[in-house]
Amino acid sequence: MNKERELCNQSEPLTDVLWDRTGETIRWACAGLGYPPDSLRVFMSLAIFWQGKLVGALLFHDGYAQKDVWWTIYTTNKRWCQRRLLRKMFQVAFCDLKCHRIGILVQADNEKSLKLVRGLGFVQEGILRQLGENKEDCFVFSMLKSECRYL
Numbered sequence: 001m002n003k004e005r006e007l008c009n010q011s012e013p014l015t016d017v018l019w020d021r022t023g024e025t026i027r028w029a030c031a032g033l034g035y036p037p038d039s040l041r042v043f044m045s046l047a048i049f050w051q052g053k054l055v056g057a058l059l060f061h062d063g064y065a066q067k068d069v070w071w072t073i074y075t076t077n078k079r080w081c082q083r084r085l086l087r088k089m090f091q092v093a094f095c096d097l098k099c100h101r102i103g104i105l106v107q108a109d110n111e112k113s114l115k116l117v118r119g120l121g122f123v124q125e126g127i128l129r130q131l132g133e134n135k136e137d138c139f140v141f142s143m144l145k146s147e148c149r150y151l
Contacts, residue, residue, distance in 0.1 A: 016049040017046060017047070017048055017049070017085055017088060018046070018047045018049070019044065019045070019046060019047070020045045020046070020047045020057075023037075023045075024047075025045045025046070025047040025054065025057045025059075026040075026042050026045050026057070026059060028054060028057065029045070029057035029059055029072070032074050032076070033072070033074055034133070040059060040061045040062070040072060041061050041062055042059045042061045042072075043060055043061060043063065044060045045057055045058065045059050045060065046058040046060075046088075046089070046092075048075070048085065050077050050079055050080070055075060055076050055077035055079070055080055056073070056074065056075035056076070056077065056080035057072075057073070057074045057075070058071060058073055058089055059071065059072040059073075059074070060092075060093070060097075063097065063099065066097065066098050066099060067099060067100060067101065068099050068100070068101035068102065068103060069093050069097060069101075069102055069103070070102070070103045070104065070105075071089075071093075071102055071103070071104050072104075073104075073113075073116075081116070083150075086120070086150045087150050087151075089150075090102075090148050090150040090151060091151060094145040094148060094151060095151070099145070100145045100146075101143070101144055101145070102122075102142060102143050103140065103141065103142045104117055104122060104140075104141045104142070105128070105131070105138045105139070105140060105141075106138060106141060107132050107137070107138050107139075108127070108136060108137040108138060108139055109136055114139070117141050118141075120143070121143055121148065121149060122141035122142060122143045123141060123142060123143065123147070124141050125140045125141065125142050126139070126140045127139055127140070128140060
């Protein structure tokens with residue numbers, strides 16, 4: 001079984017995936033992550049619902065002149081990771097926003113997130129030493145449009 005299927009193959013579909021125009025998803029995700037709501041400079045967010053309950057958020061932030069975008073993913077339910085949502089996420093970044101690169105930071109001790117981003121096909125580019133709140137190292141990952149298998 002390939003890594004993406006192992007990570008994202010769920011039998012039950014998501015209830016809904018919506019663009020958040022109110023900022024509620026940003027506030028919810030930042031609270032869950034322990035970040036101030038304005039710290040990431042989010043310019044758009046995707047709200048992920050499971051059985052009518054908000055269970056996940058994809059935050060788009062720090063884009064650079066239609067060349068790249070940074071993602072922050074927060075979830076309270078691992079069932080968020082489904083093929084149709086992945087296609088939507090990557091299409092927005094690479095096709096709608098016309099970016100050629102997506103970046104993600106992951107704390108070096110966050111094994112679940114490291115497994116997820118590697119399984120999705122992100123490539124580790126480097127380490128930002130002691131960047132985390134408690135001086136944890138963070139890994140920098142990216143994916144180029146040409147590397148994306150979800151388009």
